[in-house]
Amino acid sequence: MEGSVAMSALPEGCIAQAISLTTPRDACRSAAVSAVFRSAAASDCVWKRFLPSDLPSILSRAVDPVECPSKRDLYFRLCDRPILLDAGAMSFRLDRSSGAKCFMLSAKALSIIWGVTPQYWTWAPHPNSRFPQVAKLLNVCWLEIRGKIKSKLLSPNTTYAAYLIFKVDENYNGLSYPPQEAMVILGSQVSERTLRLVRPRMGAPARRNTRIFRSFLNWRGVLAVPQSQDEAEEEEEEEDTSGVEVSPRSRDDGWMEVELGEFYNAEGEDGEVEMSLMEVRGGHWKRGLIVEGIEIKPKYA
Template structure:
């Protein structure tokens, strides 16, 4: 739960999100992670990461922000992540290649923030959960991130967190 009592979820890379291609990554232990394993990406061609959560587990009448929780394996700035596309959808259980460009969002790695747990996070999307009586409250929220040129990332997971109020 966040400081306002709203539900938050962090799915570990090894447990919940689907990650492909399998030959482009290695699951390994990381002392900084709260999970048993993290995904270390070693393929330069890119990787897809997907995750799905039922809105019933989230707090109603809340805007959620979806974050990719990552670390760089390389300290050299030129090797840091370059590009990614994210798709945050509603009840879209089957993703296909050839996504609608209107639904795609280019992830801005220049806006990565350091977290208190020593990992970094980058926003990959937002969505609103309506009232419990509305259909949107019973739908799945699907997330797909396509990391391009992904060698050097270590992924802890995907986090769903309520949007913090601007003060």
């Protein structure tokens, strides 16, 4: 068309300015258009726009210095490898697709009831953890874990969710029944979840068959087969699954995560996000939970 100008004929600076108004994902896609677009999409003026405005302040708290030759390299460095802040009390990274800030509070930064009592909890390094120490549950009947973070540290106009990051050892007990109650609060926003940190060891049909066989042996007087605590809990669990909303899922880093709740961090929000996981009503003893921390990251539908 007469008078029209091809995009590739525009000055590289103009193209870079246009790309900076999109998203990191769009910037990467635009690099495939042409050599001019590829050069523009890699420029510092584009990736500076995608980096948080308070990044210098965040990096000043890093345990180890972070140095990259370009803003683009810095962006992907922060997406791929979380950095430790505040002497290892928390970690920071960027969400790859949006550039939103993500933080993980270490177990040491959380409030864990009885966490400093050696007969209930122990603290030790873990080969798969980014933090110096994780918390391992030895035996408690009152499970209560709480954390908090200032909302102004997070990206504005973003829906976030909080996740407990954990593992269970092979000798765990009491983590599937009774279900745990989780809550996330920011101002007037209250998000609640009912969850189980561990799925049943056996499926419902297998549990029914075990109970039938045990009852048969006891009825015939062939053998007195006592019901173990795990079996008793799983039997109760089979009768009480209606209120469970969320289940754990595996992560790429080898840990498990389970959502505690969500919230919307509005522009100018200056409150405190409070997160909790509790199971205090059942009186059941629990063991084998390994807590790395609580991660706050964007939630996508």
